[in-house]
Amino acid sequence: MRIEISDKCIRCGRCVRVCPFEILEQEKPGMPVTVQRPDRCIGCGHCVAVCPASAIDHELFPAGTIHPLDRAALPSADAVELLVRARRSNRALTDMPVPEEALRRIVAAADCAPTASNARELGYTLVTDPAKLRAVTEFTLGVFDRTARLLSHPLMRPFVRFLMPDAARYLPAFRRMKQQYAEGRDPILRGATAVLFIHAPLKSRFAVEDSNLACQNASLMAEALGVSQIYMGFVLVAGRRQKGALEQLLGLDGRRVCAVLALGMPAFRFANTFERKASPVTRL
Numbered sequence: 001m002r003i004e005i006s007d008k009c010i011r012c013g014r015c016v017r018v019c020p021f022e023i024l025e026q027e028k029p030g031m032p033v034t035v036q037r038p039d040r041c042i043g044c045g046h047c048v049a050v051c052p053a054s055a056i057d058h059e060l061f062p063a064g065t066i067h068p069l070d071r072a073a074l075p076s077a078d079a080v081e082l083l084v085r086a087r088r089s090n091r092a093l094t095d096m097p098v099p100e101e102a103l104r105r106i107v108a109a110a111d112c113a114p115t116a117s118n119a120r121e122l123g124y125t126l127v128t129d130p131a132k133l134r135a136v137t138e139f140t141l142g143v144f145d146r147t148a149r150l151l152s153h154p155l156m157r158p159f160v161r162f163l164m165p166d167a168a169r170y171l172p173a174f175r176r177m178k179q180q181y182a183e184g185r186d187p188i189l190r191g192a193t194a195v196l197f198i199h200a201p202l203k204s205r206f207a208v209e210d211s212n213l214a215c216q217n218a219s220l221m222a223e224a225l226g227v228s229q230i231y232m233g234f235v236l237v238a239g240r241r242q243k244g245a246l247e248q249l250l251g252l253d254g255r256r257v258c259a260v261l262a263l264g265m266p267a268f269r270f271a272n273t274f275e276r277k278a279s280p281v282t283r284l
């Protein structure tokens, strides 16, 4: 990795303090900063982001890709709190498509999320084709239907219920969803016009964590843009039960889908926020 310190360096040592791998060194405050072991660099960009003198010439962050940060323009804590309270899984959707620019900003926000070791191995698949969306719903309902039949089979029932206690609890829901779909309603995607699949390589160690952090960024950006978003747990569960099938449907060879977010334009907005039941918080 090519990392160079130019003569604009004011020797403040900030880059030395923020680098997670001690690639930048400074013997004493005020002494020149030197680059050691640049091969260890994970490309987190902390050095270029912290430098007040634009003195770091880093191969991964060429001129034009680093922008001054106007901290005064950041949303206030009140604004952030309002956004996280206002974010709801609004399932009342219209058939209006989500504007392309909104989709672009939602995916871009997801892609700003941190990833373990800055691996940045995530991929995004945005499905808007109605036939493909139907295929996702039908795949999910198909898995649930097969599970329901197993759970109801007189010989298999005791074993399956023991092995899949969670699925047994959902048996009435599986039947209801099948009925709803037969009546022309989509109980899985709920009329979403776009679905964002977030995936990672099969061998990625933090695939689930990385994907869900990205998903939450996408979710908050969607809310800020007035786009409804619903986390698609049912699709994920079906994908887990029939390993590789969801990925095959999406053409994702060698990858694993770890987060799914349905997106759509709301028929109306929620007028109120409310106090949620507080979860226990322990101070140690």
Ligand SMILES: Cc1cc2nc3c(=O)[nH]c(=O)nc-3n(C[C@H](O)[C@H](O)[C@H](O)COP(=O)(O)O)c2cc1C
Residues within 6 Å of the ligand: 087, 088, 089, 090, 091, 188, 230, 231, 232, 233, 234, 235
């Ligand atoms: C892991 C997870 C899985 C979920 N799966 C589904 C789902 O499959 N279908 C659905 O309609 N909502 C799903 N949801 C949405 C939750 O039901 C919803 O977040 C919860 O009821 C709280 O409502 P809110 O998001 O409006 O605050 C899921 C949420 C999470 C966090």
